[in-house]
Amino acid sequence: MSDTSNADPSLYQSQYGHFINGEWVTGDSGKTIDLMNPFNAQVLSHIAAGNSRDVERAVAAAKNAFGSWSQSSPNERQELLVEIARRLKNRLEDYAMLETLNNGKPLRESLNFDLPQAIGQFELFAGAAYHLHGETLDYPDAIGLVHREPIGVCAQIIPWNVPLLMMASKIAPALAAGNTIVIKPAESVCLSIMEFFREMGDIIPPGVVNVVTGYGADVGEPLVTHPDVRKVAFTGSVPTAQKIMQYASRNIIPQTLELGGKSAQIVCADADLEAAVEGATMSTVLNKGEICLAGSRLFLHESIQEEFLARLKVSLEDIRLGDPARIETQMGPQASVMQRDKVSSYLELGLEEGASVVTGGSRASGAGLDQGNFIQPTIFSDVSNDMRIAQEEIFGPVTCAITFKDEDEVIRLANECNYGLAGGVWTQNIGAAHRIARGMQTGTVWINRYYNLKSGMPIGGYKQSGFGREFCFDVLNHYTITKSVIINLQDGPMGMYAQ
Incomplete structure (x- = not known):
């Protein structure tokens, strides 16, 4: 198939090597x-299908470069990161x-979320090079020096849902710290990354x-x-992470x-x-729900559940699906046929488990949608917290609404999950906000604004959401390792073995 017609083909190459x-x-x-356009199933470009020999060459290059790059000045590292940010802005x-x-993903999201966040990573860590x-x-008889040194060649494996941002969040700190890198992007979505390099x-x-x-x-x-x-840094699924940990155990690397x-x-x-409905809408449809931070378990107090779901239904049914390259589009297609089919299987499972569909619940069709991997924004009600649709990551525009009576119950239910990456609390009561946030076993809690991402704030998980912070x-x-050097200030022998 030919390149897509809704973008200038000079933006990218027809084929990329390593x-x-x-x-x-x-x-x-x-x-x-093949790198595909999930809106119209057209081939955009081709990337190399690498193997172990390609990896050998890349690691050898990184190892060879580490000697000089690890000794580079903070200014040299800072200038590189600043220039990358400048070019991305341009x-x-x-x-x-x-x-x-x-x-x-819709162009409005790429413009207003992905690129600013990616640029922000290079700007943030450019400043870190000097610190x-x-x-x-x-000590009375010694001086202890703790040196912080780059760790070495870093393997970085990133996912397909927010590729540029994931790449930036990996390479920016690693470069600032003086490491060298071999990065493996997702084989299905990496066009922006290849053009970046x-x-x-x-x-x-x-x-x-x-x-x-x-x-x-x-x-x-x-x-x-x-x-x-x-060292290896990975963002992706739990099953793949389990394999990564096994691989890393071969040479005992962090x-x-x-x-x-x-x-x-x-x-x-x-x-x-009004604000909470907007937050639940955004959490459902942003990046088609293909975000690990999505607030896909929506806990509603019993006194406002009916009104909330009625408002949320209207909000989601007004979402404009279509060509993601058009700025007016609010939600695009799932990133691949595989992901579309996975989400569809959960829509069927929800009904089998006894949940009710408030809105959505199937593939989206109609003018301009039939060739793409579109799923209707979906809300399930009558959901119990132990259902698979409430416990397993669907990674699509699907949210499960669960009723609660009081703080103790909702904290318990929120924590009855193998994951603990993010969460949100909507309340005007500052005491309740703090109590609930402190009680949640999760790495990030947003109060009264979901996806309120701020530069410099840690992102990372509890439990099976992983470990480490980015x-x-x-x-x-x-990305660094410490070395302790102790300088003795006391002249002469210790005297323990005096002759």
Whole structure:
């Protein structure tokens, strides 16, 4: 099939190889993978289907570059990150379109969420380059020096739902800390990332960042098990994370894992219903629900449930589905046929489990939608917290409404879940807001505004949502290692073994 007609084809290449040691190289196997537009099923570009030989080349390049890059000045690292941010800003609309074409997210989201957040990561960590320092400890007879050093070659594996942002949140802190990188993007959605490295290739020192594309079994496993890799950062699903941990155990390397979520969004009796309905709408449809932070368990106080669901029904039925490359579109197609079918299976499961459909509940069809992977924004009511639709991450525009009576009950229900990534509380009572937030076993809680992402605030999970923190300076601890040096100030021998 030909390139899509709703974007300038000069924005991207018809084919990308691997980016290794500052050059674009052909994959060892010669095989390629299609990058698709989920709106119209057209092929956008082709990427290399990598294998272990490609990984070997990339890790060797990263290892070779580590010696000089780890000794680079803070100013050199800062300038690189600042220049990357500047170039992203200059072509913000282009990169937003690439994100939209390959993922299916609405252009309005790419422009106003993905790109600003990605740029913010490079700006945030550019400032960190000068603040990576150790400490001194004074003793009567010694001085202790704690050096903080880059950890080495880092393997980074990122998902398909917010590729540019995930890439930025991985490479920015790793580069600021003086590490070198081999990154594996998702094989289904990575057009924006490939174009990013094509543009940035002239300013990234050779070997400092290397990109190998391909399937997880062919690239991910040999990358994480490579003896020269010193750390792995992964964002994705729990089953894949379990494999990553097994691979990492081969050489005993640390991991940071940002995994799934089934986040509780709690609406109390005194909530601002207009704002809360907007928050529940956004949580359902933003990025088609393909966000691990989504507040997909909607806990409604029994006194406002009926009114809330009536308002939410109207709000979701007004959402404009269509071509994500059009700025007026509010929700696009699921990123792939596989994801569309997965979400559809949960829609069927919800009915089997006894839940009721408030709105949605099936694939969306009609003018301009039939070729795409569209799912109607869906709300299930009559949901009990132990249903699979309330416990498993659907990763689509599907929210489950659950009734509660009081604070104690809703905190208990919110915590009865294997995940703990995010959550929200809607209330005018500041005491209740603090009590509920403190009681929730989750990494982020937003009060009275869902997805209220602020630069520098940690993102990460409890329980099976993973471990480690990103989007904040805490992540620098994951990309560095300490070395203790003790300098003796006491002259002469200790006297324990005097002759």
